[in-house]
Amino acid sequence: MYWGKRPRLNSSAALTLLAALYVLLVLVSSAGLRGARVDLTADKLYTLSPGTVHIVSTLRQPVQLTLYFSDRLSRELPQLRAYRQRLGDMLEEIVRRSHGKIDLQVIDPQPYSEDEDRASAAGLTPMPGNNGDEKLFFGLAARNLVDGRSASIPFFLPDREPFLEYDLAKLVLDLSQTSKPRVDILSTLPIAGGVDPLTRQPQPPWTALQQLRQLFEVHLLQVRDLKSIDARTRVLVLIGPRDLPDDAAYAIDQYVLHGGKLVAFVDPDSEIDAGRESDLPRLFRAWGVLFAPDQVVLDRDRALTIQPTPDAAPVRHPAVLGFSGGDLNRDDPVTAALNTINVSSAGHFELASGSQTKLIPLIQSSAGAMTVSAQRVRDAVNPASLYTGYAPTGEHYAIAARVSGRFASAFPQRADAGHLARAQTQCQMLLVADTDLLSDRLWVQVTSSFGQTITNAFANNGDFFLNAVDDLAGPSDLIAIRGRAVADRPFTTVDNLRRAADEKFKAKQNELLVELADTEARLSVLQTHGGANADASQRSAVEQFMRRKLQIRGELREVQRQLDADIETLGARLKFIDILLMPIALTLVALIYGGWRMRRRGARRRLA
Numbered sequence: 001m002y003w004g005k006r007p008r009l010n011s012s013a014a015l016t017l018l019a020a021l022y023v024l025l026v027l028v029s030s031a032g033l034r035g036a037r038v039d040l041t042a043d044k045l046y047t048l049s050p051g052t053v054h055i056v057s058t059l060r061q062p063v064q065l066t067l068y069f070s071d072r073l074s075r076e077l078p079q080l081r082a083y084r085q086r087l088g089d090m091l092e093e094i095v096r097r098s099h100g101k102i103d104l105q106v107i108d109p110q111p112y113s114e115d116e117d118r119a120s121a122a123g124l125t126p127m128p129g130n131n132g133d134e135k136l137f138f139g140l141a142a143r144n145l146v147d148g149r150s151a152s153i154p155f156f157l158p159d160r161e162p163f164l165e166y167d168l169a170k171l172v173l174d175l176s177q178t179s180k181p182r183v184d185i186l187s188t189l190p191i192a193g194g195v196d197p198l199t200r201q202p203q204p205p206w207t208a209l210q211q212l213r214q215l216f217e218v219h220l221l222q223v224r225d226l227k228s229i230d231a232r233t234r235v236l237v238l239i240g241p242r243d244l245p246d247d248a249a250y251a252i253d254q255y256v257l258h259g260g261k262l263v264a265f266v267d268p269d270s271e272i273d274a275g276r277e278s279d280l281p282r283l284f285r286a287w288g289v290l291f292a293p294d295q296v297v298l299d300r301d302r303a304l305t306i307q308p309t310p311d312a313a314p315v316r317h318p319a320v321l322g323f324s325g326g327d328l329n330r331d332d333p334v335t336a337a338l339n340t341i342n343v344s345s346a347g348h349f350e351l352a353s354g355s356q357t358k359l360i361p362l363i364q365s366s367a368g369a370m371t372v373s374a375q376r377v378r379d380a381v382n383p384a385s386l387y388t389g390y391a392p393t394g395e396h397y398a399i400a401a402r403v404s405g406r407f408a409s410a411f412p413q414r415a416d417a418g419h420l421a422r423a424q425t426q427c428q429m430l431l432v433a434d435t436d437l438l439s440d441r442l443w444v445q446v447t448s449s450f451g452q453t454i455t456n457a458f459a460n461n462g463d464f465f466l467n468a469v470d471d472l473a474g475p476s477d478l479i480a481i482r483g484r485a486v487a488d489r490p491f492t493t494v495d496n497l498r499r500a501a502d503e504k505f506k507a508k509q510n511e512l513l514v515e516l517a518d519t520e521a522r523l524s525v526l527q528t529h530g531g532a533n534a535d536a537s538q539r540s541a542v543e544q545f546m547r548r549k550l551q552i553r554g555e556l557r558e559v560q561r562q563l564d565a566d567i568e569t570l571g572a573r574l575k576f577i578d579i580l581l582m583p584i585a586l587t588l589v590a591l592i593y594g595g596w597r598m599r600r601r602g603a604r605r606r607l608a
Contacts, residue, residue: 051477288355
């Protein structure tokens with residue numbers, strides 16, 4: 001009996017020991033790993049970027065952050081409370097990384113209390129509670145404890161959750177800066193807003209300009225008055241320059257040769273400017289850069305789907321392009337953290353033969369691209385017509401590039417005071433062959449909520465603009481954060497399948513569309529001229545065309561079904577993996593492991 005009970009006693013002792021060890025492990029890990037996290041998301045959404053860490057860890061002046069959150073009033077709003085939890089985690093991490101320079105207070109402002117008055121005085125905007133007299137606060141007030149400067153985020157709207165880290169880092173950075181760098185902009189486009197010539201309705205400034213003004217002291221220049229560039233200007237931005245007077249072009253020339261930093265957006269076909277081109281021909285020649293103002297890059301592999309008219313079928317436009325992944329230079333800080341950049345009717349840059357200039361592409365096309373005349377793109381009522389005669393050149397066209405070199409002056413004969421015939425040091429500039437990418441329609445949706453303007457970016461065009469200026473103005477930690485703040489994450493596998501299917505069936509679809517248009521035109525003529533007096537042959541022809549019209553529409557539906565077949569197959573495969581394959585695999589692993597344990601236990605008993 002003694003030997004029969006001994007294993008049972010050993011098992012009980014082992015279980016007791018394991019339980020004690022488990023409790024000890026939990027206590028030790030709670031104390032030693034407090035604050036430790038493992039972020040398994042693809043984009044590390046819950047990990048502070050190096051830029052944020054550097055901003056908060058190098059603050060020279062202390063900052064007070066006060067989070068106002070109405071806990072009781074938000075109990076029936078789980079989405080808002082989940083957002084509050086993520087915000088709290090991020091704020092605690094920011095405080096931890098600040099080495100004592102940032103202090104955080106969390107306040108639950110009760111109705112009609114002094115805390116509620118302080119929240120309103122700090123500029124926070126409450127949301128009405130269930131009771132009309134109650135106010136739900138969810139905002140952040142910030143104050144520089146040395147000079148008393150203050151700033152706030154009035155309300156943390158869920159729509160801006162993808163931008164949370166950027167908003168917090170920018171808030172702290174704004175309070176730590178004593179002055180903003182100066183940026184001058186010379187533009188022929190309505191970037192500052194105005195009145196729409198067609199609707200006569202006021203138009204706000206472009207979102208890209210509004211965001212630039214938050215970080216820089218922006219001055220808009222007038223081309224007719226431009227004789228020189230202010231010495232305080234850190235970066236000069238040209239957007240859609242054309243027909244520049246000699247004095248303006250000379251001012252730009254000398255600004256660059258004296259070490260000034262330039263960002264220039266030119267375009268062979270500006271949709272914002274009624275299809276007109278913009279160029280810097282005299283300056284480009286002096287800099288050793290080639291730009292063809294009458295050539296547009298087509299790229300069927302990067303074409304975006306658009307709807308030309310409200311009643312037209314969506315079509316992939318080979319001149320409206322979306323660049324991502326390897327199309328963006330991952331070794332350059334301007335594009336390293338960006339995901340997607342959209343352009344429309346863009347040109348390209350290359351170096352002149354024998355040029356000593358250095359050109360590094362930042363955005364480039366796929367090898368399946370080609371160039372066509374800008375006029376052909378303007379005349380293409382149906383974008384599908386641009387696929388006719390499509391012949392890829394195999395070349396990667398540089399849509400945007402970093403350009404450097406010791407440039408010669410484009411005005412060697414001028415003898416103004418301080419004139420340089422050649423730069424004494426390396427000149428730095430960024431060139432972009434599209435102006436449309438700055439317009440809101442290609443990268444952002446603007447809405448209003450609770451008195452705030454909400455910008456939901458579906459591409460990184462605005463981030464690219466800010467990064468380009470920021471990079472040339474000097475090092476900025478916000479560059480690494482902006483690319484993380486895009487709400488849209490494309491399904492690249494699905495996009496590739498759709499692109500391959502589209503290429504496979506595009507010719508048949510175009511053929512059917514042309515035949516359908518011809519059939520409808522003939523049918524319309526017969527119905528118009530025949531009417532009630534139509535003879536038997538005309539009625540027969542009408543019936544024949546009606547049958548052919550229905551037949552063509554059926555064939556188009558079949559082509560569309562074939563276009564989506566691979567995507568549907570992918571969806572079914574993923575559902576099988578998620579719903580059946582993974583549970584089956586886990587069950588098999590568990591059964592195999594259980595059987596192995598049972599055999600091992602039986603072997604031990606036989607040995608005993």
